[in-house]
Amino acid sequence: MSGFLTGLECGRCATFYPGDTPRALCDCGGPLLARYDLAAIRAAVTPADIARRAPTMWRYRELLPVREDASIVTMMEGFTPMIPAPKIAREVGVGELWVKDEGVNPTGTFKARGASASISRWKELGVTRFAQPTVGSGGHAWAAYGARAGVEIHTALPVDCPDLGWKGSLINGAHVYRVDGTVGDAFRILSEAATRYGWLNAGAGREPYRVEGKKTMGIEIIEQLGWDLPDAILYPTGGGVGIMGMWKVFDELEELGWMGSKRPRLVSVQVAGGAVVKAFHEGLDECSGAKHVDTIAPGIMVVKPFSDFLILRALRATNGWAVGVPDDEIRHFMAWVNRHEGLFLSPEGAATIAGVRRMVAEGQLGPASRVVVFNTATGLRYPHLVDGPVPIVPGSGTIDDAAVARARTAALMGHPDPQG
Ligand SMILES: Cc1ncc(COP(=O)(O)O)c(C=O)c1O
Ligand SMILES: [Zn+2]
Numbered sequence: 001m002s003g004f005l006t007g008l009e010c011g012r013c014a015t016f017y018p019g020d021t022p023r024a025l026c027d028c029g030g031p032l033l034a035r036y037d038l039a040a041i042r043a044a045v046t047p048a049d050i051a052r053r054a055p056t057m058w059r060y061r062e063l064l065p066v067r068e069d070a071s072i073v074t075m076m077e078g079f080t081p082m083i084p085a086p087k088i089a090r091e092v093g094v095g096e097l098w099v100k101d102e103g104v105n106p107t108g109t110f111k112a113r114g115a116s117a118s119i120s121r122w123k124e125l126g127v128t129r130f131a132q133p134t135v136g137s138g139g140h141a142w143a144a145y146g147a148r149a150g151v152e153i154h155t156a157l158p159v160d161c162p163d164l165g166w167k168g169s170l171i172n173g174a175h176v177y178r179v180d181g182t183v184g185d186a187f188r189i190l191s192e193a194a195t196r197y198g199w200l201n202a203g204a205g206r207e208p209y210r211v212e213g214k215k216t217m218g219i220e221i222i223e224q225l226g227w228d229l230p231d232a233i234l235y236p237t238g239g240g241v242g243i244m245g246m247w248k249v250f251d252e253l254e255e256l257g258w259m260g261s262k263r264p265r266l267v268s269v270q271v272a273g274g275a276v277v278k279a280f281h282e283g284l285d286e287c288s289g290a291k292h293v294d295t296i297a298p299g300i301m302v303v304k305p306f307s308d309f310l311i312l313r314a315l316r317a318t319n320g321w322a323v324g325v326p327d328d329e330i331r332h333f334m335a336w337v338n339r340h341e342g343l344f345l346s347p348e349g350a351a352t353i354a355g356v357r358r359m360v361a362e363g364q365l366g367p368a369s370r371v372v373v374f375n376t377a378t379g380l381r382y383p384h385l386v387d388g389p390v391p392i393v394p395g396s397g398t399i400d401d402a403a404v405a406r407a408r409t410a411a412l413m414g415h416p417d418p419q420g
Helices: 038-044 047-051 057-063 086-092 111-124 137-149 163-171 183-197 210-224 241-256 275-281 308-317 327-341 347-361 401-413
Strands: 005-010 016-018 032-036 082-084 096-101 129-133 152-158 175-179 232-236 265-271 321-325 370-375
Touching: 032 210, 038 057, 038 241, 047 210, 057 111, 057 210, 082 210, 086 096, 086 327, 086 347, 096 210, 111 137, 111 210, 129 137, 129 183, 137 152, 137 163, 152 163, 152 183, 163 175, 175 183, 210 241, 232 241, 232 347, 241 265, 241 308, 265 275, 265 308, 265 347, 275 308, 275 321, 321 347, 327 347, 347 370
Parallel strands: 096 370, 129 152, 152 175, 232 265, 232 370, 265 321
Antiparallel strands: 005 016, 005 032, 082 096
């Protein structure tokens, strides 16, 4: 047996399940976290070894749950760029700001990381049929990695999700169910079917391996800053898998001796009225009482994340924060960043920049702060958010003064925020 995984530990009751039994949740219903022999990893590998490896998330192979290299299902995901964005930093009032751009991953989102880690490990354990509830991007990633691995994916999403969500999944050969209801309805209906048909429910936090893929985002930030820390990491939070993953891996890196006891402040950004933001500021240990909100950023609107108590613990343990942003601020920063930095962020990514601005206004960040924000998906997945009166020129015609004037008007209007 190879690999450094020792077993799975319940995040709720701390029961430990050693070895390689296929198990998604604790007997108590709590979420499971993968544990490793960190002393053995420390003896086996150093950051200098890692620096020589290929630029994918699998460069952190020892900290990932797969036993055999042959089990790895990869499309070279991860090790995404940290793009310095000095104009954004100036605009929102912080010292330095990097955009960790997950949009360059296969299928255009950070979901590639969870899909790669999870499908690799479950297939190694002999599990080949999965249910993936989604607002679009998760289903597409699982469908793509499922196709590569030759396993069966069932995905359900609300009918009003962007077309690419179901079309991307379909083209990869997944079973797609479009639900005429909310994302909550889609999750419930697919979970019931998963139980009925014996599919593994791979929804956020409901199995232990997606978070292992996502935690590599945290290692990368530290490695890409030369094993240094930013002051804060703003993460658009839905199921909270990325926040949990980064929190978990920072503890692992400290135990490896690759970082000290100081942590970047982990910050959850959600739509205004978001469940995690509400619970954080009300001092609660779990989310309760949040309502569904219609938004252009569906990835950061989850009424009750499955592992809510762990997300809140991660925020508080790192002296973190939580901030809600309304759609008009998200539209504003999608427009502003496109026009001034050339980056087509997802609405979820743009929300983090609105979040930085709000934290500066609240005195939580300032001109000395070094900040990393996550763009969790490429804006290219959201063409429905861009529109404008672009002139149609006949094939036999010319571009005249009137056409130029109309194109200029369109350039001003053809955007989520005409004032942006
Ligand atoms: C684009 C985007 N960003 C962020 C999230 C939230 O991710 P997490 O579950 O890690 O909180 C999602 C989830 O669907 C998403 O699609
Ligand atoms: Zn338990």
